[in-house]
Amino acid sequence: MVAQITPLDICWQPLPDDFQLEDEPVENTGQPILAGALRESLEISGFIQEQMLIASNFAICATVNGQFIAKAADWVYIPRVNQIVGDRTSYTPHLEGEIPAIVMEFLSQTEGEEYSSKRTYPPGKWFFYEQILQVPIYIIFDPDGGLLEFHQLENGHYELKQPDENGRHWIATIGLHLGTWRGTKEGRTGYWLRWWDESGNLLPWAVEMVEQERQRAEQEKQRAEQEAQRAEQERRQKERLIAYLQSQGIDPDSLLTDGTEG
Incomplete structure (x- = not known):
């Protein structure tokens, strides 16, 4: 007998005041630096507009089959929000603006959650981004090995995409290429995610602009x-x-x- 899959009844409600996040930020000092570096080069180069929301480790919310869910992505890009809010601690798509266009997760010692397609409560991150939020681009990055996985939503499921001849991925919604780069910033030497413009020019960090x-x-x-x-x-x-x-x-x-x- 084939098991019946419970349909998803999804609605969009704000984060309750007394809700405790299931996903605690990973104790990895490299992740905030990686996330901050991605935003920094965008901001310096003038790509960030007031209506955009770019954040890391804050709650993205949904209510599924009557149960509230919140996941803390390592980095998220939302093209347009309905209202500019300072010190935002959570975000509910549709209720507060558009769905995230890009979500990134940086691999850490806590393995598996980034790939979890667990459907039952609480759902895995992969299932949450793919089936509930339906985020168009899901990126998984291994800072230690430099592996960048670029997953694009096609026909309701994520498909792994190959990079171009330069090892980069074009992201039309932001108008930039994303790829890996090895070097040193803020005392960390290793692999980083970096942005390149349409002409192939690397978007600099502040320290690089000073240099x-x-x-x-x-x-x-x-x-x-x-x-x-x-x-x-x-x-x-x-x-x-x-x-x-x-x-x-x-x-x-x-x-x-x-x-x-x-």
Whole structure:
């Protein structure tokens, strides 16, 4: 006998005041840094608009079959919310704005939850994002090994997508490429998720912009010094020429006068 699958009765209600989050933030100092770096480059480059919501480790809410559910994504991008709220602690799609366009999870020592398709209460994150929220793009990133999994919702299920020839994924809803990058930031050396624009230019972090400005200022200083040296060489060359002409009994000013006579 085939077991009957209980249909999902989904509605959208705000987070109750007394609700205790099931998903505690993972004790991994690298995850907040990874999430913050993703937002930082977007903000510096002017991609964040007022109506957008970009956050990490805060409750995304839904009520399924009469039971309230909240999951704390490591990073979430919502293109438009109905109201700008400071210090938002939770978000209910449809009730407060659009559904998340991108949800990311960073793998940690607590394995399995990111891939859990558990349907019964409380549902796994994979099932929650795919079947309840129906988030178009679900990204799973392994900061230690650098593996980036890009899952796109197609016909109601996530399909794993391959990167382009540069190892990046184009995200039309945000107008940028997403890929991995290895380097150091805030004392952490390893793999990072980074943004590239449509032309393939890496969106910089603040520290990189400061370094670029320092290099630009240094180059400008070198150009100014080279120009000053060139002017000084010309001045000395002119002085030597005047001294030579005078040693030959020639008045340099007369040469200038002769040269200007019509």
